[in-house]
């Protein structure tokens with residue numbers, strides 16, 4: 001695919017996957033193109049990247065960081081989910097966390113970091129998925145420009161679509177560095193906490209309470 005096609009292929013929203021995803025050669029073309037633009041930006045900002053020993057390779061380095069790390073979850077498919085039979089017909093709440101969350105805010109492109117917790121109420125005649133896959137799913141959707149409200153929903157939607165549970169809860173507690181390192185310069189202790197509930201987890205206040213209690217207990221360890 002040519003450089004222009006790579007750009008034409010982009011989805012409309014900054015936190016959605018591009019249509020068809022990008023292979024290694026397409027991502028390399030995107031990196032080369034981004035590095036050129038970053039050189040221009042450095043020139044505008046009067047950063048002498050051609051002569052300064054520290055910033056000489058920074059445009060290419062930053063381009064690679066965006067394509068292969070910070071925005072990677074838009075260009076490659078989501079992680080494969082390993083499924084197991086729910087042979088014991090297990091029907092109680094499973095809670096996993098804290099899962100390390102690393103993402104980037106859509107407004108200032110500053111880091112978001114914190115913890116995610118996922119609660120699953122499996123279907124007795126459905127499947128159980130490998131525990132590590134929840135961490136991989138959080139990593140995947142974190143590598144996009146995000147706001148926290150959409151991040152929990154994207155994680156929820158993917159798990160619901162792939163595993164069809166009776167209920168699901170996703171909770172994130174995170175620091176937004178756009179608030180702590182600039183602008184209002186809030187305390188590093190200042191977090192945003194939000195949750196989303198699906199299916200029986202959305203309708204049962206007892207299940208919600210059990211999930212939140214398990215999150216608090218996992219947070220203390």
Ligand SMILES: Nc1nc2c(ncn2[C@@H]2O[C@H](COP(=O)(O)OP(=O)(O)OP(=O)(O)O)[C@@H](O)[C@H]2O)c(=O)[nH]1
Pocket residue numbers: 105106107146147148149176178179182183184
């Ligand atoms: N609701 C929500 N807001 C966020 C999130 N991340 C960052 N923000 C806020 O989005 C807003 C960005 O919009 P603007 O008000 O145009 O940005 P700004 O003028 O640089 O504002 P300040 O950050 O207050 O200096 C800021 O208030 C951020 O704190 C998020 O995940 N959810």
